[in-house]
Amino acid sequence: MVTRKLVVLLAGVMLLAGCSAPVPPAQTAPAQAAAASQAQTVDVASLGRDVDSQTAAALREQPNVVILDVREQDEWDAGHIPGAVHIPMGEVPARIAEIPTDKTVIVQCRSGNRSSQITDFLRGKGMNNVHNLAGGLNAWSAAGLPVEQ
Numbered sequence: 001m002v003t004r005k006l007v008v009l010l011a012g013v014m015l016l017a018g019c020s021a022p023v024p025p026a027q028t029a030p031a032q033a034a035a036a037s038q039a040q041t042v043d044v045a046s047l048g049r050d051v052d053s054q055t056a057a058a059l060r061e062q063p064n065v066v067i068l069d070v071r072e073q074d075e076w077d078a079g080h081i082p083g084a085v086h087i088p089m090g091e092v093p094a095r096i097a098e099i100p101t102d103k104t105v106i107v108q109c110r111s112g113n114r115s116s117q118i119t120d121f122l123r124g125k126g127m128n129n130v131h132n133l134a135g136g137l138n139a140w141s142a143a144g145l146p147v148e149q
Contacts, residue, residue, distance in 0.1 A: 044104045049119065050134040053143040056106050065104045070118050071137075075110060079147040081140060089114045092121065101127060108133040108140070 042058050044065065051059075059065045060083060067084040069076060076086050087095050089109070099105060099122065107122070109115040112135050119132040133140065141147055 044129075047104070047131050049123075050112075050116075050132045051106060052134055053140045053145055056108075056133050056140070057143070057145050059104065059106065062104075064102075065106065066100055067133075068099065068105050068107045068115075068118075070107060070109050070114050077149065079137070079149050081108060081137070082146055082148045084108065089118055092118055096122075096125065099127070101129070103129065105130045106133050107131070109136045111138050112136040 042055055044059065044062075047055070056067065060067050060081070067081050069080050069084040069086045070089040070092060071080075071086075072088050073086075080086065085098075087098060092099075105122070105127070107115040107119045107130060109118075112132060115136060116132045119130050122130040135142075137147070
């Protein structure tokens with residue numbers, strides 16, 4: 001029983017730690033070049049619910065695509081995807097009118113958990129053009145894609 005409680009406690013601590021640490025800025029030319037070349041081949045109509053970092057990077061330059069960052073202000077200030085729109089998760093229901101319905105929206109957080117919840121929420125409101133960035137900013141940075149402060 002004590003072991004089970006310890007495992008649950010450790011899992012909770014790991015989850016909280018994974019959701020709060022700042023992500024260091026990273027940028028590499030090969031990753032940007034790969035994203036740019038993929039931009040011409042990605043069809044937004046064929047996107048699944050979840051998209052990977054390279055696909056999101058390729059799409060973000062298109063005028064009909066918006067990256068929506070749902071992290072908290074301090075996380076945003078520590079670093080974010082260039083050109084992203086910031087609406088913290090808790091504010092999304094009150095600010096839903098700010099989220100375009102005529103564009104493809106890729107929702108992003110730190111690890112993909114909060115953005116997944118917001119993706120489901122928005123899809124439940126009839127916004128079928130909304131997709132989750134799998135792995136969030138962690139995956140984006142790990143792929144060597146640009147982050148700005």
